[in-house]
Amino acid sequence: MRDATSGNAEQDSPGSPASRTLSEENVAMRVAWEMRRRGWSQERMAQELTNAGCPTHQSAISKIVNPKPDGSRRVISVDEAIAMARVFGIPLEELPLPPEAAEGRDLHELSRTVTHEGRKAKAQHAQFLLAWARLRHRLSQQDNRAFYREFLAQRRVGVDQASEAIKVWRDLPSWRDATAAYYKLERTLQTLGTGRDMTPPTDDVRRRRSVVADLLRARELFASRIPGAPVRVVPDLVDHFAQTLIRADLLEVAIPLIDSYARGTAHPVDEVVTEIDRRLQEITAREPKNRHEYLESLAARIGLRGETHESQERQARSAGDLGVSVEDYRDAKDLGDMYRESGMR
Template sequence: MSIAEKRSDPDQTNQSGTRSLSEENVALRIAWEMRRRGWSQERMAQELTHAGCPTHQSAISKIVNPKPDGSRRAISVDEAIALARVFGIALEELPLPMDDAEGRDLHDLSRTVTHEGRNATEQYAHFLLAWARLRHRLAQEQSRAAYEGFLAQRRVEADTAEQAIAFWRDTDSWRAATAGYETLHRILQAMGDGRDLTPPAGEARRRHSVVADLVRLRELFATKIPSTPVRVVPDLIYHATEALIRAGIQETAIGVIDAYDRGTAHPTDSVVEEIDRRLRQISDQEPEDRQDYLESLAARTTLNHRGRQPRQPPEELAAELGVSIEEYQEARKIAYVHRETGMR
């Protein structure tokens, strides 16, 4: 069989191995990328031309539409480089089988979901905080009567108003709503940081630290709120909503939150006491792994400092706690992670 016959024989071409398979994969990838973007062959040719590889629509047609014998127009190196640039993928991904391309597409979608989901947890936290305020107010007979009177003026039937109030106050409804937030938060944690689903080699992904939330909330309720004008406090609380919900402090803090939202100052001592109680609980618990141990140490460190920046050298502070300087510094990182990451 001549070389020309071998090139035109689809069976012989398939037996040649990776080269024909790769060219077929590239052609399938081009067709797939065009479909998902809604691009015509003319648009595809324009994109390659703009990427520095002048291409005519007929060339795209010959690549994506095989001849009756199964052969396709060959793709040059320059075209392959331009294709990778247009599709926003690495050059080595271009000839991979289509299931790899589908996996990459799903991965990109999961990154989008993770990012949007993190925005959703913030909105969900604000929703729960508003619900907690409503429950707090409706538990007061005077407020409940005022709401019932308001609804009656709007010609809402008494039974309907009663059902609505009962729903907002219902313990099971509230538990279901908070459980929904916790589930969403856990899923997003499991999915990673929104940029990559796998941690760097040899590095375990750090679990979210409740100590960091408690430290942040302690600073808010012990220092910032008492020293801030009443009208500014609601905005401070708004930006701490996720930490409140994650730490489960909203029930304790709701009296303070609601008072400031209505323009009235309110003592914060009971909230600070609850935060300190939670920190002591964490510091006293038996650790199951190193992460738990560092969480416990972070809680002890926070309680020792009571929100104040220590003046002693870290080596002395570590010695007071009976730990190494490395462990002390790692625990401090956990306690103050919100400052390092810019977490609101």
């Protein structure tokens, strides 16, 4: 570490960031930096500014980004600076900052891209597993395997190749590997925070991943939403809940229903709802080892009671009925509700 004296000397040095704060030179350097990272030519930059309402010629860009032999550059007007900030998608006040600010923003944008693309990949992987689960379910029937072989034979696929393809789709180890890949990606994303504020995962037990929350959300899907929905809209509902079904490990029991609706035929929900309730009952019967498990057990009890939107007065009565404190009741309810909104988290 530097002492205070050396730190002050560094701040006062001609090349230090402090000496270049909020300078027009910084604007020119930022423009050149943003153009390089986008692969924009001077002509493209001039066109972007023109499209943003600030008519600009390529020669003006050249005079801004390329200093004269004496180091001077073309003066940048306020209108040009506003247009530059607009086309680069950055706050105007950031434009005259030292170049290091651009690197910092770029790193933050990369961090947001990592988390955004990771979550998008996780959602796509869930759809991949959902389709694979349907395929495995259909190919478990001998008639369907015969239909598939015949279809492949018509396309001049040999019998051995067709059998190998079917074997691959039905292969249990491959399916387990594909499922494990989803969970690995999810665990990785959990360590990255939100990607917006770089906040790491919280230690608050009310915000941890909860299998009860996923089970309750799946119960809402099968017990409430699907029975009252037209057959044609159920596949979209299921797609929306794909990650919930994977996290709750419900694909195997739910896939006959899912596949039936995907093919345009209604299917009873009783078996799936019964399985969900059985798992919730198992959770309530477990001896909790820590507060998180205690809240999960309590959340399962609340979920089985069917309590949804409650006033504070009603929550107090429900807590009394269950013999728990109001604080524990509300924490458990928070945990059980955390993934039950209309959007996936």
